[in-house]
Amino acid sequence: MSQKLTLFLFLIFLANQNHVLTQLDDLYFQGFNHVRNNMSLNGAAEIEKNGLLSLTNNSKSILGHAFYSHQIKFKNSTSGKAFSFSTAFVFAVVPKYPNLGGHGLAFTLSTSNELPGAFPRKYLGLLNTTVAGSFSYHIFSVEFDTHKDYDFFDINDNHVGVNINSMISNKSVPAAYFLLNSEKEELDLTSGNPIQAWVDYDSVKNQLEVRLSPSSTKPIYPILSIDIDLSSILNDSMYVGFSSSTGMLTSTHYVLGWSFSVNGEAKSFSMSSLPSLPETKDLLVLVVCVSVGSTFVIILGIAVSFYLVRKIKDADMIEGWELQVGPRRFSYQELREATRGFREKELLGFGGFGKVYKGTLPNCGTPIAVKRFCHESKQGLREFSTEIASIGRLRHKNLVRLLGWSRLRGELLLVYDFMPNGSLDKYIFEEPKTILKWEQRFKIVKDVASGLLYLHEEWEQTVIHRDIKAGNVLLDSELNGRLGDFGLAKLYERGSNPITTKVVGTLGYLAPELTKTGKPTTSSDVFAFGALLLEVICGRRPIEPKALPEELILVDWVWDKWKSGAILDVVDPRLNGEFDETEAVLLLKLGLMCSNYVPRARPLMRKIVRYLEGEVALPELVAAPDVYDGENADANTDSGDECKDHMYFYPQST
Structure with a gap:
């Protein structure tokens, strides 16, 4: 009898908690005040006094994680088939500046509840440049993205996407919801108002559906539906929770309530029963103004006067230091x-x-x-x-x-x-309206090389661009290539060593040593130039998620074709064979030389320009020895001296 009494009292205890554990893998958190011990938080994430879960605040470039503390079983031990699951949660994105969100949040299933090494900003606190795209990472997420990142092919700055081991969505749609009459209504994720989301995975149909609504009622129709089998993605047990981040623009990302169920349907929330969001300063001012009654006019007059004085004071005022700026x-x-x-x-x-x-x-x-x-x-x-x-x-x-x-x-x-013909990427990727001819491509490559040589060696300081890619190569009225967007550039006095800095740039163009040292060099610019060379010739991005596994990484695919003697197979098929084979081999070979894993094996820009002008013959490119000292590589050593008759190629897989 004592055991039965203990069990009975334990069930009464559970029934009086703010969350209800309906079965081993069922969660229901109506606010998070009473479940602090059941949540694992890191980064900027915290549970506020009224029970709100805030993943980020208005600080720049931060991330926040909030996971249920215990792993949940997600697969049948016998068949290896993933279970069905369902979740509902209410979130709110409150941007610091209206309609400028940064960067969003994601419902996440992961093997880790800390996601060590993850980056903020566009990575949403989920991945970094090293692990993005790795199928051994086992991370699934549904992103609610409020910042458009061209590197990840985002459709806009207000969308929902399903991601697997990558920040590139398998499928994404603009944020919206369906009314009862089946009409679609747009939904602003950065409105600052509570939004309820439902994510339902059916393991029998191998189908995942996402629904959104600003109300308590679950819509009949999903805004996003995708056929997918998560059995190979999920481990037997996974952590469940949320991840979020900010960038240069910031938002406070809140979760007001959360329910989750395995092999069942998650319970929806009544919006009125959840913790209230903090009132904005504007609202508080309005309340005060209304309450003062007869003094409202006086206060308003003072406020308007203060506003006009400040506006006159700030409008286009020039401080002394600004007179020193050259342009x-x-x-x-x-x-x-x-x-x-x-x-x-x-x-x-x-x-x-x-x-x-x-x-x-x-x-x-x-x-x-x-x-x-x-x-x-x-x-x-x-x-x-x-x-x-x-x-x-x-x-x-x-x-x-x-x-x-x-x-x-x-x-x-x-x-x-103004560059009337826009950026180079619009002419070489996907289905461009205009296909660049071979002569135009070769000329553009030489143009960019000439500009980089000026930055690295011919100006009064050394300028490291740090974001060389097709999207930052602009074309003028005569389709001449011009390197632009110096937002990440660094300047150094000649002969000085670059200081350690944050790893910035674009996935696929980042030199591998940057993740170890954090020091940008002219050699890391050369690596990115190598990626640009290959994509201009092949008409493909450095990382192509939709390609066959052996063609996923462009440089690896080109190297494999080089070794097999079929190097011209990689030339953009949209050229219909109309290209100079000698020049094609030159550019492909040079692209591989610049893409070497070892910095000291990359040529300097002055040698690259001489290769392109035909002043110096390229050395033979041969497979590297099995053992090499990559840690002690000198990033600025020119291994392309004319006296050498060969050059080792160190692929990243070495």
Whole structure:
């Protein structure tokens, strides 16, 4: 009898908790105050006093993880088949600046509840450049993404996606929900209002569905449905929870309630029963103003006066340090007029940290490109002004010229030459409207090499670009290639050693030594140039998720074809065989040389230019020995000396 009484009291205890454990793998958290001991938090994640789970705050470039503390069984031990599961949760994204989210959150199944080494920003705290795309990582996520990342082929800055071991979604759709009459309604993830999400996986149908709604009612129709078998992705036991991150733009990501069930349907939430979101400062001001009654007019008058004084004080004021900046300083109003009020119709695309608009200077009719982004810190703005002053003096026919800049309080605008033919990636990937001829491709490659040589060796300082890729190569009216977007560039005095810095750049173009040392060098730029060479010739990205396994990594595929004697098989088939075979072999060989895993085995830019101009013959490319000392490689050693008759190629798989 005593055992039965103990069991009975234990069940009563559970029934009075804020979460209900309906079976071993069923969770129901209506707020998180009473389940602190059942949640594993790291990064910026915390449970607030009223029970809200905040994954991030308004700090830049942070991440937050919140997982259920115990692993949950996800597979049948006998058959190895994944179980069905279902989850419902209510979240809210409250951006620091209206309609500018950064970067979103993800419902996540993982073998780890800490995700060590994960990056913030576009990686949502899930992965990093090393493990992204690795099928041994076993991570599944449904992302609610509020920032458009071209590197990951995001469809917009307000979408839902299903991801497996990668930040590139297997399928994604714009955020929306279905009304009862089956009409689709758009849903703004950064509205700051609670949104309920449902993720349901049916292991019998091998189908996953995602639903969204701003209400308590679960829609009949999913906004996203994908046929997928998670049996090979999930381990027998996994952690379940959430991950989120911020970047240059920030948002506070909240989870108000969460339910989860294995082989059952997760319970939905009544929105009114969940913890309330913090009131905004604007709302508090409004309440105060209403409550003062007769003094409202006085307070309003003071507020308006303060606003006008501050607006007059801040509007286009020039501080003394700004007079030291080299390029022309445009007035904010001048650029606003040039871009027609930054109309969406004038939007050219997204560059590093901001949107790029087409404009026409009012007085002279000169076409320009204006990059617009926020930069809050005055100290950071002054530091950035030093780079503007330096980069603004770069002058080379194969670099996009920085014409000037402007700022208004925390907003910074950079003005560049307008490139009417856009970026190179639009001509070589997917299904371009115009196919570049072989002569045009060869010329563009030489143009970029010439610009890089100027940056590395011919200007007064060494400039390391750090983000060389097809999307940052712009084409002028005559399809000449110009390297642009110096948002990540670093300048060093000649002969000095670059200091350790954060690993930045684009997946597929990052030199492998960067993940170890964090030090950008001219050799790491050469590695990215090698990736650019191969993608221009092959018409494919450095990492192609949709390709066959043996063709996933472009440089590995090209190397395998080189060894088998079928190197010309990799040339872009859209050229229909109309290319110079000698030049094709030259570029492919040079692309492999630049893509060497060992920095000292890469040529310097001055030698690359001589190879392209036919002044020096390329050495023979042979497979590397089984053993090499990659740790002690000198990143700036030129191994392409004319006296050498061969060069070892060290693939990344070595």
